[in-house]
Amino acid sequence: MKTIDLRSDTVTLQPKEMIEAMADAEVGDDVYREDPTINRLEEKAAKLTGKPAAMFVLSGVMGNQLAIRSQTHHGDAALVGANSHLYTHETGAIAAFSGVLPVPCSNVDDCIYPEDIEAHTEGPDIHVPPITLLCMENALGNGTVVPLELMKADYAMAKERGWNVHLDGARLFNAALALGKTPAEIAHYTDTVSFCLSKGLSAPVGSILAGPKETIEKARRYRKMIGGGIRQGGYLAAAGIYALDHMVDxxxxxxxxxxxxxxxxxxxxxxxxxxxxxxxxxxxxxxxxxxxxxxxxxxxxxxxxxxxxxxxxxxxxxxxxxxxxxxxxxxxxxxxxxxxxxxx
Ligand SMILES: Cc1ncc(COP(=O)(O)O)c(C=O)c1O
Missing domain, CATH: 3.90.1150.10 (Aspartate Aminotransferase, domain 1)
Known part of the structure; x- marks a missing residue:
């Protein structure tokens, strides 16, 4: 009897051709930036998201938390969705790893609205940690997508306030398909974006964090700090390249x-x-x-x-x-x- 596992797309197994691509990968030491397959995946991911740089990371959680760490200072605050994954399902890393206070926005549809940003824009007050980052999610964990117009409005307001913006795009390609947009069109309204090569794209391991060169270089150092330097990770990156070439449509x-x-x-x-x-x-x-x-x-x-x-x-x-x-x-x-x- 076939098992029909409906728990999550994280249980997805790999096509045979993906495993073959992994076995055939050309590899090197990525900590020295000498893994040609990782380098190729990162270039490809940067292009796809329309960002200057991208970095291969081991998981969606790692991508999100490195994005937060690289764009905030200890003692800052970040505006987040009350049901967002990076707030509710990442073991409190936003506080534990970055020392950032999450300020949750609670709406029935899990979107963040300009009114939420307005409501949390206090003047400088010695009692209040300053918000320096807005964290969005698209697709949302409730199975819906955030319209691009809303992302655009939120992004503009965040930028007016001098905040950085991160998008948890674990299912960015699902969002792109549902919205009829390209991943780059969605990522246009964020400074950094993470997306998963695992889940629906079927790679066994791996996510991407993309954004400005300087932010990604910072994130690379933080990735090393938490033991995320991946040496001959090209075997895994080959699965990611296969995923982007063959599993998106x-x-x-x-x-x-x-x-x-x-x-x-x-x-x-x-x-x-x-x-x-x-x-x-x-x-x-x-x-x-x-x-x-x-x-x-x-x-x-x-x-x-x-x-x-x-x-x-x-x-x-x-x-x-x-x-x-x-x-x-x-x-x-x-x-x-x-x-x-x-x-x-
Ligand atoms: C919206 C969202 N963000 C981030 C993640 C974390 O991804 P990972 O399990 O690769 O760490 C998930 C996992 O399901 C998710 O659904």
Whole structure:
């Protein structure tokens, strides 16, 4: 029986051709900047994001936190989304690693608005740490995308205040696809941007941090400080190059499958799902059926090869990715329909 793992696109496995590209990679010592494959990936990533420089890092968390560290001083504050990954899911590194106070903006749609920036613009006050950085996220962790007009307005306001701007673009290519824009068009409204080569792009490891040359050089030193110098990392970078060359257009399938899955689930009595919120490869929904039990549903799905996370605050998140097909979506829809019908 095939396993249909809907927990996250982080579970995505690698295509055979990607592994072959890794095995064939030309490598050197990247700490001496002598790994030709890493150098090639970094040049490619800089071009794709329209930034002067880029650096290969081991994870999305590493990219975000190096961006924060390189653009703030100990004791500064940063405006962040209240549900953003870099605030809620990165082990408090913003405070622990950078000594920065996160100031969360809380909106139902998880976007940050010019009004939030306005509301947090105090004059110099000895009691208050100065905000020096705005952190955006696109695509958002709630499966929607931030319109470019909003990013543009936020960026302009941040710049008026002399702040730096970082974009957590872990799923930048998903956002680009959903918005019908290029990654560079999105990254135009940020100073630094991180994106993941893993997740939907299917590399086993790796992210990129791109931005101004001086900031990336600073980040390179901080990366070394935390043991992120990667020697013959070209084997990993080769997977990243393969991902950028061959896996970007494929994300369209994940988005289509997410819409297909959402459409099928939304037709099941008792499922509450907002179809217009399915904008990338994530489907969020609630189940409102008397006698239904989340634990036994998960067990039933697992027994039938479908792996899911428990609901958070009553909300399920199913993620489509490389290896999940339309037929798999049909299987999931059928299983949930059968299970809920048995509870009537
Ligand atoms: C929005 C967002 N940012 C950052 C990350 C961190 O990426 P990584 O797991 O590569 O550290 C994730 C991981 O899922 C994410 O969803």
């Amino acid at each position: 494929r994300l369209r399938e994940d988005h289509e499958n997410a819409k297909y899955l959402a459409d099928g689930l939304s037709k099941i009595p008792g499922i509450e799902l907002e179809l217009d919120k399915v904008q990338i490869n994530m489907v969020f929904f609630k189940i409102n059926v008397p006698n239904y039990d989340a634990k036994s549903l998960r067990k039933y799905l697992q027994k039938n090869g479908v792996v899911t996370l428990p609901p958070e605050h009553g909300q399920y998140r199913f993620v489509t990715h490389y290896g999940i097909t339309k037929d798999d979506c049909d299987t999931v829809i059928r299983l949930i329909k059968e299970y809920l019908a048995s509870k009537k």
